Amino acid sequence: MSRKQQSAVPAEITENELFIGREWALNAVAMWLSGTGRVLLIEAEPGGGKTAFAARLMRSCSDGRLAAVHFCQQRRQESLSAVQILENLASQLAESVPGYAHRLVGSRHREIFLKIEARQKVRSMVNSTLTGVHLALGENEPRQAFDEVLRAPLKRLQEDGSLANSVVVLIDALDETVEGAQGVTWAQLLASEMGRDPPPALRLIATSRPGFAAAQLSHYVGSHLQSLNLLDDEPPDVDDVAAYARHRLRAAPASGRNTLAERIAESGKGNFLYAKYVLDDILGRHPMPVDLAELPLPRGLTNVYRDFMSRAIYAAPDAWQQRFRPLLAALVESQGDGLTRAELVFITGIRERELDDTLHVCRPYMHITPEGAMRPYHQSLRDFFRQPGDLHIYPRHTHAEIAEHLIAAHQERWVDSPYLVEHLATHVAAACAPGQSAEPGVQRLAVRLTDPAFIQARTALAGIDALLSDYARVLAAMSYPPPELSTVYRLVRRQAHHLRKWNKDAEQGFLLQQLLYEAVAGGHRDLVHVIAAYLVS
Known part of the structure; x- marks a missing residue:
């Protein structure tokens, strides 16, 4: 695994190394890799562990079977743009595919700008790999950029007999490139290009939730696509979520651990994120219940979030309007690594003491960086608060307020x-x-x-x-x-x-x-x- 591939994995995944199960799915991917299939689509509902599985797959393929990887993240615009994704893939392919960088350098399109760091001059390099390539495609039209970065260099390698192996690319969370996008999305581009005229030797592994992106990939690629569903295709004698729950409950000083693990898997319908949140709550209780077998459980991930809000505002119904909605709206619509405590004070206008109390309640569902920036732990929380209903956070207004308040706070x-x-x-x-x-x-x-x-x-x-x-x-x-x-x-x-x-x-x-x-x-x-x-x- 290259340094660039390692750095592509989201921080919250690398920080949480606990990965239980999915051996059957890793074996299925390994079998696909040994064949000649064009596209493998790995599907799961939100919270089903797609990104964790993609990161685990990447580590299991540290022998070089994956030529490039990319993790799409809705809160990071640069990870969603088709052109910028192609730039990222090109920099990895320059390290993993011998001769690729030379063919890329040979491109004559006027919009391509290459910044190259290498030990030798490009002209003198014959049978070596160019390293440290950074590609700036500028405002290239996405389809043209796809041709320049993938199709043309791989075709030239094939023509001169230099393309010895297949070039496997892993794209995680393809569905996250669709929401709110203008123009040709990465999901649309990838589906149509892999269907109509795939670059020589290029093979694709993509993860996605069921929906538009997955349907497009299936439509365009057709019979050349193989699907793997992380829940529906789980073997009958395997229960990965129950195994995960048993592992986390193994040291709990209470009876009924195995029964609770099975109930968590059933109530969450095989959802890893559901199991994580429920177990975090149970294992954090003091004192621990004596018998875990009959503990009441929420039904599904949506009710985990709804029960959380019901508990938070039960004693003070106006707390939703005055504290939780302003704070959660800012956190849900934050970008990148999120917002700091000081920035949240400026944006929400909540007094520091009340803000700290509210943040403490929300903390189990947040990711906090070492620098103190906060954001939702998982995209599904954003989806929950964006949907119409009594807990809606008015996204458009929130985006404007974040910008206005931070500009005002910093003045000139x-x-x-x-x-x-x-x-x-x-x-x-x-x-x-x-x-x-x-x-x-x-x-x-x-x-x-x-x-x-x-x-x-x-x-x-x-x-x-x-x-x-x-x-x-x-x-x-x-x-x-x-x-x-x-x-x-x-x-x-x-x-x-x-x-x-x-x-x-x-x-x-x-x-x-x-x-x-x-x-x-x-x-x-x-x-x-x-x-x-x-x-x-």
């Missing part, structure tokens, strides 16, 4: 907030209602994306293509975007080929100077004034 130095710089565009796009004019507050937030300080900070953090991706996502989400945003987007695109080479340390003013030049040439007087004022400040 809001670009010093790494969270805002990275995720402002995501919150603005998500605050827009499809087919409707954005509210005035959202329009003002969109204009903030044209602030020279934001342009400089975002590009310094993630590069010019991340800035362009931000602009494209917001423009696609807004029916009537502010003209300032459209103008800056066009100017940045025109200078992108120069700005990809920007050295933020050695040429700090170069980025904005180039945009100033474009603004002057285009006669955009207001923008010229704004950029010039920032440069001399």
Whole structure:
């Protein structure tokens, strides 16, 4: 397993090494790998352990059988974009597939930009592997990028006889690339390309919940697709969730452990996340019940969340409106690693003592980084609070409030907030209602994306293509975007080929100077004034 493959695994999976069962599923994948099948689709409902299984599969294939891996995560936009996924896969294939990097370097498409770190010059390399490749595809159309990154290099390798083995790629959580996406999604692209004209030797393992992404893959790939359901295909004499529950209950000083383990598996319908939450609750009780066999259990994962909220607000019904909804809304719609306690205070307006008490109640369902950022432990909690009903958290309004309150909290130095710089565009796009004019507050937030300080900070953090991706996502989400945003987007695109080479340390003013030049040439007087004022400040 390469260093890049190891770093692709989500932190919460690597931190939780307990993996029980699924040996039958690993054996089924191993059998598929030994054959010639084109696509293996691994399905499970939310909480069914798809990502944990994908990470376990990756470790079991540390002998190099997987050429590249990618974990899609809805809270990380860069993990959902088709073009950025292709960039990630290319960097791994350059390490795992001999000759691939050479064929990639030979691409003549004008939009491809390669940054290569190698011990030898490219021209002198014959039968060696180029290492340290970073691919920047810019704003390539996804299908064209697929051709340039996968189909063309693998076809050239096949033609010159260098493609000795199959190239197996693992994509986890394919379904998470669909929600809220504009344009061609990774799920659509992968399904259609693997169905109509798959790249030579490329084989795909994908995990997904049942639904649109899985159906598309099945539709396009047809008879070349093999399915594996982590619940329905479990052998009759195997109960992985019960085995997991017995393992965790083995030291509990109470009777009825085996009976409880079987009831947990039955009540949760084979859902690992359900079992985790229920066992966390039972094993955390003091004192421990004397007999575990007859403990009441919630029916299914949804009722785990509903029972949690019922307990939380039972003694104070207004606590939902005053504390839990504002806090959970911010956590549910947070991006990346989540929000810190200080940021949650700014966003919710809840007094620190009450915020801490509420966070303590919610903690079992949260993931907390070593730096103190918090977010939901699992996507299913986001789904639960986003659905209509008495516990709805109004996602669009929440996205706008997160951006507005954090900008206000940091006042004129809001670009010093790494969270805002990275995720402002995501919150603005998500605050827009499809087919409707954005509210005035959202329009003002969109204009903030044209602030020279934001342009400089975002590009310094993630590069010019991340800035362009931000602009494209917001423009696609807004029916009537502010003209300032459209103008800056066009100017940045025109200078992108120069700005990809920007050295933020050695040429700090170069980025904005180039945009100033474009603004002057285009006669955009207001923008010229704004950029010039920032440069001399």
